[in-house]
Amino acid sequence: MKIGYPCINTSIQRTTASTFRMASYSEKRLINTIKDNLNHLNNILEYNVKNEILFFRISSDLIPFASHPLCTFEWRKFFQLEFEQIGEYIKKNKIRISMHPDQFVILNSNNNKIIENSINELKYHCRILDAMYLDGSAKIQIHVGGVYGNKQEAINRFVDTYNKKIEGSDDCSLKKRLVIENDDRLYSLEDCLYISQDTGGIPIVFDCFHHTCYNNGEQLKSALQKAMSTWNRNKDGLSIVDYSSQDLGNGTNDKIRKGKHTGKINITSFKQFLKETQGLDFDIMLEIKDKEKSALKALKTLRSKTSSPISFTNQVGL
DNA sequence: CAGAGTCAAGCTGCG
DNA sequence: CGCAGCTTGACTCTG
Numbered sequence: 001m002k003i004g005y006p007c008i009n010t011s012i013q014r015t016t017a018s019t020f021r022m023a024s025y026s027e028k029r030l031i032n033t034i035k036d037n038l039n040h041l042n043n044i045l046e047y048n049v050k051n052e053i054l055f056f057r058i059s060s061d062l063i064p065f066a067s068h069p070l071c072t073f074e075w076r077k078f079f080q081l082e083f084e085q086i087g088e089y090i091k092k093n094k095i096r097i098s099m100h101p102d103q104f105v106i107l108n109s110n111n112n113k114i115i116e117n118s119i120n121e122l123k124y125h126c127r128i129l130d131a132m133y134l135d136g137s138a139k140i141q142i143h144v145g146g147v148y149g150n151k152q153e154a155i156n157r158f159v160d161t162y163n164k165k166i167e168g169s170d171d172c173s174l175k176k177r178l179v180i181e182n183d184d185r186l187y188s189l190e191d192c193l194y195i196s197q198d199t200g201g202i203p204i205v206f207d208c209f210h211h212t213c214y215n216n217g218e219q220l221k222s223a224l225q226k227a228m229s230t231w232n233r234n235k236d237g238l239s240i241v242d243y244s245s246q247d248l249g250n251g252t253n254d255k256i257r258k259g260k261h262t263g264k265i266n267i268t269s270f271k272q273f274l275k276e277t278q279g280l281d282f283d284i285m286l287e288i289k290d291k292e293k294s295a296l297k298a299l300k301t302l303r304s305k306t307s308s309p310i311s312f313t314n315q316v317g318l
Numbered sequence: 319c320a321g322a323g324t325c326a327a328g329c330t331g332c333g
Numbered sequence: 334c335g336c337a338g339c340t341t342g343a344c345t346c347t348g
Contacts, residue, residue, distance in 0.1 A: 006340050021325060021344060057340070068326060100340050104327040117327070143339090146329050183339090185330070242340090287340060 001238075002096050002283045003302065004055025005295040009044045016040075019064045027073050030064065034075055037062050038082045045089060053295050055096040055283050058128065066124040067117070076131050087132030096283050097138040098240060099125045107166075108145035108158035115161055122166075126174045136176040137237025141205045144180055144187040144195065155191065159198045176235065181205040181242065182227075184213035189223050196230045203231045207242040208273065209287070220276050228282060237283075244287040245269050265294035267301055274305055 016036040020029055041058065048056055065071040076083070090097060105118040122140060129138045147154050168175030180202055182189045189211055192204045206227035208220070215223065228239040245262045265288050288294040 008341060017344070019343070023325090024344085059341075061341085065326075070326090102327080102341090103329075103339050106328060109328080111328095114328070121327085141340095148329090285340090289341085291341095 001281055001302065002053075002055040003295055003298050004053060004057065004096065004098075004283065004285050005291045006057035006100065006285060006287060007059040007061075008291055009047060010291050010293065012040070012043055012047055014040055018059075019061050022065065022068075022070070025065065025070060030071065030073055030075075031078070034063055034079060035082075038079060038086065042086060042089070045086070045093075045095065047292070048095065049093045051292070051296060051299075053292065053299065054094060055098075055285060057098045057100055057285060060099060060101050060125065062128060063124065067120040076127055080131065083128070083131035084133065087134055090132060090134065096237065096240075097129065097132075097134055098285065099129070099138075099140045101125055101140065101142055103143075105142050106145040107142070107161045108148075108154045110148055110157070115165070119161075119165060122174055122178065123172055126172055126177055129177060130173055135237075136173070136235050138177060139179045139203075139205075139236070139240060140174070140177045141179045141181050141240070143183045144192065147186050151186075151191070155195060155198075158195060162199045162202065179203045179205050179236075179240070181207050182210050182214070183207070184210040186214075188214050188216055189218065189227060190216045193226060193230070201230060201232075203236050203239070205240045205242055206282075209242070209244040220273075221280070224277055224280060224282075228280065239282040240285060241282045242285050242287050243270070243273065263289045265290075265297055267297060270298055270301055271305070274302065 017033065018037055018040070020033060041062065045056065048054065063075050066075070089095075101121055105121050106114055107118055109115050109118070122142075125140045129140070132138075144158055145154065162178075166175050166178060180192055180195060182192050182204065184207075187195075189204070189206065196202050196204055204227045206224050208224075211220070211223055218226070224241065227241075231237075231239045245266055265286065284298070286294050286298060
């Protein structure tokens with residue numbers, strides 16, 4: 001079991017800008033930004049290894065405008081050496097890597113142009129992981145998409161796009177990396193399981209918090225086991241679980257939307273989660289605003305659990 | 319230099 | 334109908 005956090009490290013000072021506006025686009029600016037971003041990624045990974053955080057989600061902003069027609073620069077070729085070095089570091093330290101494209105990636109859109117743009121964006125994510133020569137355990141996770149007034153049709157469109165348009169060639173390993181995640185309003189775990197079957201087994205990232213927002217009455221552990229059954233441990237690595245909890249606000253504002261992520265980890269809830277899922281092994285991505293701070297706390301909690309007389313079968317580093 | 323306005327991209331539910 | 338929310342505010346202009 002590894003514990004990780006997404007995209008940003010709040011403890012590492014950064015002086016350079018990580019992205020820029022389209023109006024400021026130039027090849028020179030692009031190259032400089034990518035250089036800084038790769039350097040910064042390297043610093044984060046070193047921080048993580050030093051602190052034994054061995055799971056990390058790489059930001060989709062690593063290469064600004066990568067899937068935009070405006071960007072014709074061959075960044076993969078230009079930075080091949082840097083990508084390989086980072087990849088070596090990742091493999092040497094057995095770091096788990098994932099990516100999560102943003103909300104604009106919609107494979108079940110009823111507009112072909114949006115599907116095309118989405119696939120280009122997915123290919124961009126895939127090229128990063130391929131450039132680092134990471135295996136199939138380095139995943140790209142997306143949501144199923146919109147409902148458009150008819151869920152069954154929307155699901156069918158997702159399956160159709162996946163089966164016909166997602167490549168699985170050596171050149172682009174997208175199919176072996178792509179995984180779906182249950183969301184908090186539209187596609188439940190049950191919907192995802194249905195899609196997994198129809199796609200010949202796309203793995204499901206179990207988002208624990210989303211599951212509490214939207215479910216079909218399954219208990220946590222059995223729900224998690226169902227999601228885990230869609231993963232092939234040899235090809236896909238350990239199952240990934242997204243963990244967060246509800247933002248309860250500061251007491252003065254009780255209108256916080258259901259589904260909003262919390263600012264920092266609640267250790268009592270986290271312990272409860274570990275207790276309820278005892279006996280299962282998976283990697284946990286903490287979707288929590290204070291990032292590495294919560295990851296450090298969670299790791300400490302996990303360690304104290306594993307070394308306590310009440311033996312947990314979850315073990316760090318497996 | 320601080321604060322406000324704006325930023326490539328989609329969809330949904332709320333007020 | 335505008336806006337917040339989504340994995341994350343950051344960049345850039347104005348005064």
